[in-house]
Amino acid sequence: MNYSATLLASLLLAGSLPALAEDVQHGENLYTIYCTQCHGVTGNGDGVNVPAMSVQPRNHRDQGEMSARTDAELFKAVKEGGKSINKSVLMPPWGGNLSDDDIHALVRYMRQLCCQSGG
Amino acid sequence: MRLKLLAGLVLTAGLFQPFPGALADTGQWLQSECGSCHALEQPDYPALGHAERLTRKGPPLYYAGNKFHAGWLESWLQDPVRIRPAGVFPPGAVVPSEEGDVIDPAKLEEHPALDASQAKMAADYLMELRPHDELIAATAYTPGAIASRMGELNFTKFNGCDACHSDGPGYGGLSGPELYTAWQRLQPGFIASFIADPAAWDPHTLMPKTGLNDSAVERLANYLKLIGEQAP
Numbered sequence: 001m002n003y004s005a006t007l008l009a010s011l012l013l014a015g016s017l018p019a020l021a022e023d024v025q026h027g028e029n030l031y032t033i034y035c036t037q038c039h040g041v042t043g044n045g046d047g048v049n050v051p052a053m054s055v056q057p058r059n060h061r062d063q064g065e066m067s068a069r070t071d072a073e074l075f076k077a078v079k080e081g082g083k084s085i086n087k088s089v090l091m092p093p094w095g096g097n098l099s100d101d102d103i104h105a106l107v108r109y110m111r112q113l114c115c116q117s118g119g
Numbered sequence: 120m121r122l123k124l125l126a127g128l129v130l131t132a133g134l135f136q137p138f139p140g141a142l143a144d145t146g147q148w149l150q151s152e153c154g155s156c157h158a159l160e161q162p163d164y165p166a167l168g169h170a171e172r173l174t175r176k177g178p179p180l181y182y183a184g185n186k187f188h189a190g191w192l193e194s195w196l197q198d199p200v201r202i203r204p205a206g207v208f209p210p211g212a213v214v215p216s217e218e219g220d221v222i223d224p225a226k227l228e229e230h231p232a233l234d235a236s237q238a239k240m241a242a243d244y245l246m247e248l249r250p251h252d253e254l255i256a257a258t259a260y261t262p263g264a265i266a267s268r269m270g271e272l273n274f275t276k277f278n279g280c281d282a283c284h285s286d287g288p289g290y291g292g293l294s295g296p297e298l299y300t301a302w303q304r305l306q307p308g309f310i311a312s313f314i315a316d317p318a319a320w321d322p323h324t325l326m327p328k329t330g331l332n333d334s335a336v337e338r339l340a341n342y343l344k345l346i347g348e349q350a351p
Contacts, residue, residue, distance in 0.1 A: 052293070
């Protein structure tokens with residue numbers, strides 16, 4: 001993804017933390033593996049499964065929508081699923097597959113997707 | 120496991136050459152023909168991390184004996200029709216388009232086919248791989264009947280399985296294996312156990328572990344039985 005190259009480059013320019021870059025890469029990998037099947041390979045909510053779904057997955061590139069949520073709300077939605085926040089069961093709970101650390105990395109990655117995208 | 124036992128006997132006898140028995144030879148042959156895409160032994164998942172899933176080229180086969188019907192396995196290997204519409208790693212086979220992400224058929228390879236005697240040898244060997252007998256033994260599932268409408272509601276509205284799986288040709292999601300043929304392919308105990316806890320089978324599965332109770336699992340497995348027995 002274009003964007004992650006930009007992001008990595010800016011992290012490097014800022015002379016900063018390889019640990020942070022690693023975390024972003026971890027979040028991006030997890031997102032690619034587990035989330036793009038519904039949320040789309042670009043994160044725009046248009047995944048390959050969408051034609052079969054009655055509720056559109058969230059567009060994680062939509063700054064307005066995503067800004068309306070706190071990190072804690074995103075964390076809960078991912079860990080416990082759509083039902084836990086009175087949303088669709090089509091958003092599954094991932095707490096049985098992913099650790100809390102993994103889910104925190106995903107939340108950080110979604111924040112980059114929505115709001116710091118260079119490309 | 121039979122193979123391990125034989126290998127153990129050979130080692131105790133102080134013979135350090137590869138055991139010349141048919142099973143061991145088959146194992147080596149499968150490793151060289153299939154091992155580049157399929158795990159024939161359990162990978163060290165914690166050490167490899169989730170990145171293992173990014174580079175996976177075929178479904179794991181190291182628990183084949185806990186999963187497949189032997190007869191299906193032998194015949195599929197001779198005529199390997201597609202099971203996963205978007206391949207084993209959907210993000211690698213789809214491309215964004217105006218209508219959203221679509222499967223790019225050019226990114227899906229044909230599966231190698233075996234002749235009848237190779238397929239028999241491969242199936243015999245793979246059916247011996249049963250590292251998860253304990254998961255099967257832990258399922259309470261006994262196959263039964265469910266009304267078609269109730270089964271469908273469980274599969275769709277209540278549990279959202281249709282987001283990723285098809286329960287009929289042309290229906291349902293594309294990131295998971297087609298399930299209208301699951302009953303023909305898979306052992307009932309595997310179906311129930313995998314639905315209950317997919318991560319116990321595959322720590323990097325793309326299928327969420329939703330914590331379904333025994334009766335919810337039973338209804339879903341019975342629905343797969345119903346549609347599987349109707350399938351062509």
